Amino acid sequence: MIPWKKLGIAQIPNNGGELQLSQRGEEFSIRLSGVRGELMNSRIYNSEQILAELGCALIKDKSDAHVLVGGLGMGYTLSATLQAVAASAQVTVAELIPEVVEWNKGPLGDCAQNPLRDPRTKVVLGDVAELLENQHEQYDAILLDVDNGPEGLTHTDNNWLYSQQGLESISRTLRPEGMLAIWSAGADSMFAIRLKKARFKVSIHTVRARPGKGSRHTIFLAQKPWRASE
Template sequence: MAKFEQIGTASIPGQGGELRLLQRNQEFSIRIAGKTGELMNTRLHGSEDALAELACERIAARPEARVLIGGLGMGFTLAAALRTLGADAEAVVAELVPGVVEWNRGALGAAAGYPLNDPRTRVSLGDVGEVLRREPGGFDAIMLDVDNGPEGLTRKENDRLYSPEGLAVAQEALRPDGVLAVWSAGRDAGFSERLRRVGFLVEEVTVRAHRPGKGAKHCIWLAF
C-alpha cells in the first residue's frame, strides 16, 4: 500500500502549532505536527455531512437562509450545507488557518467537490467567535466544527467558544427559531448541561464517521 506523503503545512495562529496535509493516492489526511493520529481524513466524513444536514434541513425552506460554518476542515460540512440549502441561501465559512483555505482551493478541494467555488459561499478568515460577536441575529443556523469538540485540542483559545459566555454569544447570533449545531469526537454530558444553562433546548445525536452506520461514533448537539 502506498504511504502518505506530506504535501503542505500551515501555521495555527495563536499558539504557534502547525497543521500538516498528507496525501496517499486520492486520499488526504490533516494532522497536527508532533501528535499521533489525525484530525480528519477524506475517507471519513459522514459525521461532518450530518452536522450540516441535521442543522440545515430545519431551516432550508426559509427564503434567503443564511448559515455560518465554524471551521472549513476538508469542506464536507460546507458541501453538505450547500446541497441542502436553496439557491438564494448564503453560507459563511469562518476559518482561522489561511492555509486550510488554500488547501481547499487546491487538490484537497476535489474530495468535497470544491464547495468554495459555489457562488453562495463566503469565506471569513479569522476566529469564528469574532464573526458571532459582530453579527447578532445574523444567522438561521450556526454549525461549529472547531477543534475536536468542546474540549480544545489544537488551540486552547477554542475553549472560550464553548464556554457559557461563548454559547450565549452564539445564541445572540441566531435569528428567531434558529439552530446551533456542534460537532464533537465524543459525548460530553457537561456540555449538554452547559447548553441548557444558557437557555437552549438540547438534542444530542450520535452519528458515524463513515456512513452508513460504520466507523467511530461522533456526537452532534442540536440546540434551539
C-alpha cells in the same frame, strides 16, 4: 503500498502546533504535530455531513437563509450545508488558517466537490469566536465543526465558544428558532447542561464516522426559542 507525500504545512496561531497535509493516491490526510493519529481524512466524513443535515433541516426551503459554518476542514461540512439549503441561501464559512483555505482551493477541492466555488459561499479568514462575539449578523443556523468539539485540541481560544458566555453570545446572533449544531469527538454531559442554561432546546445525536461503522461522534443540536422567556 503507496507512500504518503507531504503537500503542505500550516502553523496554528497562538502556538497551537503545526498542521500537515499529505496525500496517498486519491486519499488526503491532515495531521497535527505531536498528536497521534489523524485530525481529518478524506475518506471519513459521514458525521460532518450529518452535522450539516441536522443543523439545516428546518431551513432547507427557507428563502434567503443565512448559515454560518465555523471551520472549513476538508470542506465536507460546507459542501453538505450547500446541499441542504435553498439556491437563495448564503453560507459564510469562517476559517482561522489561511493555508486550509488554499488547500481547499487546490488539492482538496475535488474531495468535497469544490464548495468554495459555489456562489453562495462567503469565506471569512479569522477566528469564528471573534466573529460571533463582535458582529451583529443574524443567522438561521450556526454549524460549529471546530477543533475537537467542547474539548479543544488545537486552539485553546476555541474554549470561549463552549463557555456559558460564549453560548449566550452565540444565541444573540441566532434568529428566533435558529439552530446551533456542534460537532464533537465524544459525549460531554456538562456541555449539554451549559447549552440548557443558555436557554437552548437541546437534543444529542450519536453518529458514526463512516456510514454504519467507525468511531462514534456526537452532534449537539441546540435550538433558540421563539421568545426569550421560553
